[in-house]
Amino acid sequence: MKNTLKYSLLACLSAGSLMMGSCMKDDPNPAKGTPVEEASLYVIRNLYKNTDISLTKSMTSGAGITAGVVVSNAASKNLPDGIIALENVWRGQTRGLYIQVADAHKYQFGDSLRIVFEGSRLTLQDGNLILTGLDESKINVAAQGIQKKHRAISIGNLKANYTQYEATLIKVTADVEPEPAIGTTFAGEKILMDGEQNKLILSTASSSPFAGGSIAPSASFQGLSFRKGEQLELRMQTAQDMVNPSGKLYRGWPETFEEPYQVKTSYNMTATNNLVDLTTGTWYLLQSIQGNTAGRDRIVSGTQAIRFQQNLSSPAYLQMNFDMAKGASKVSFWYGAYYTDRSSTFVLESSIDQGATWIQVGEPITDAPTTTQSSMAKEATFVMNITVPVRFRIKKLGLGTSTDKISNGRLGIDDFAIYQSY
Incomplete structure (x- = not known):
């Protein structure tokens, strides 16, 4: 590989400085050292144009590999069978993608995967963009135990920019509506509502190990963003994904500092x-x-x-x-x-x-x-x-x-x- 690079560089130099622009390629992510044969999840997602598509290298300027970290937990039993979530960061942009596999338990939370995607398909299933038809012999676990964090986001922002957060780790702070009685469990669908009356469904399968746990009146709920048709959902993965449980938000809050408009315009009035x-x-x-x-x-x-x-x-x-x-x-x-x-x-x-x-x-x-x-x-x-x-x-x-x-x-x-x- 080193000799190949050396000979390629010599060829460019011998062709003269005017040819350098055609010989040198921009590294799509120089800070991370990403090779040119890799296309980010950001790029892969952008290939989808409202219709199913079979992926080829020609669509990504010759790149045939994508990569990311598994952010789903198959043991939670709170995603459809055979679905994992992959997340990566490219040029400061975090994106995720759901991947269809034969056995989701084969891939653990924090596994870093490199995937040969040529021949697979991007398809929309019940509102979720999913990569299907992969040759799983070409999925390589490059590392394990990678730490990933949930991004705090408002429900309003999530709704307005869902494709930026699909299949990624998110956290929303909201009340449970109506207020749950003491001992109400996670199982089923619960309405999460913020102070601006934006709603999100917290969905927990009855087979999930934490489905029988008690839900608080309000908390920061974290997990994976997901769709079920037109319904926007949050799928927790452990009982610990209910963070900072508390009483309900006071009526009329949060204070958004909107009204009256522009009354305080001087720092010291x-x-x-x-x-x-x-x-x-x-x-x-x-x-x-x-x-x-x-x-x-x-x-x-x-x-x-x-x-x-x-x-x-x-x-x-x-x-x-x-x-x-x-x-x-x-x-x-x-x-x-x-x-x-x-x-x-x-x-x-x-x-x-x-x-x-x-x-x-x-x-x-x-x-x-x-x-x-x-x-x-x-x-x-x-x-x-x-x-x-x-x-x-x-x-x-x-x-x-x-x-x-x-x-x-x-x-x-x-x-x-x-x-x-x-």
């Missing part, structure tokens, strides 16, 4: 004492505004989000000036750096004495991603057991001007949610 009447109550926004710059502000829902000022030497606040009467079992919100700003450091604090004193909840957050690192904001979740009236605030620390050792950029926050005690 002394005339109003930085108080803003939002749909959930009165909030104190010190050195923070309602931002609406698409692609820069971290807007998860609607058309605006909260934006904190940068480079301050004193704290900035997004603070409730009212209490939640039934305590709290969980708080969640979405966050990210504004545009390409540096990250920052901020904390969640609670008060059970009407704001006289504040106590930090959990650990400081320092990993707000830029829009170039991720177009999606990150979700923060804090679990607690507060049974008395409580209020919360986000405090962005005043670390001063950003330097090579200090990061203190603008910060975006959206969809602040509070869950009743549980």
Whole structure:
């Protein structure tokens, strides 16, 4: 192989510099060292144009192999027989694909597979894009035990961009509707609903080992995105895929900072004492505004989000000036750096004495991603057991001007949610 590469390179050099463009090929994923004979799942999925198709190398510029990590767990018995889910990342784009095999138990969660796909077919089965007709002697397990994480996503985003998340590991935070009685099990179909009334079906086969487990009124539910006809579903794979169980989301939440529109447009509005009447109550926004710059502000829902000022030497606040009467079992919100700003450091604090004193909840957050690192904001979740009236605030620390050792950029926050005690 080395000699072949050497002779090819010499041939290009001898042909002169004008020929170099035809001799050299772009590596489709140089950061990962992906060879040119490999087509990503992103590329494979894009070959499907609303009709079944047989795959050939000519469709992928000579590439005949695709690869990815198995993210399905056959032991869960919560996917159709003979179906595995494969996920990979190419040029920062995560994509998944369902693969039909003779025995799904042969492939374990975390197995890295290389698949010769020529001669197989892409087909739509009950709404799911599936690669069928593979010669399984040409499926190679290249590595095992690869770690994969679930991506937090809103139900609304999942519905709007389903093909980006099909057959990938996702996590949604939602209530179970109607509220389940104590001891209600996972088995069957349960409606998951977020604060914006977006719905998703949590589907659990009765034969699944965890089907008899008890479901909480609200949680972050993680698993695989799946379709059953027009019905969009989430398929958990273990009982541990119900993360951070809690009481139900308070009615009227999350606070999306949408209404009234663009009332707080200055970081420090002394005339109003930085108080803003939002749909959930009165909030104190010190050195923070309602931002609406698409692609820069971290807007998860609607058309605006909260934006904190940068480079301050004193704290900035997004603070409730009212209490939640039934305590709290969980708080969640979405966050990210504004545009390409540096990250920052901020904390969640609670008060059970009407704001006289504040106590930090959990650990400081320092990993707000830029829009170039991720177009999606990150979700923060804090679990607690507060049974008395409580209020919360986000405090962005005043670390001063950003330097090579200090990061203190603008910060975006959206969809602040509070869950009743549980």
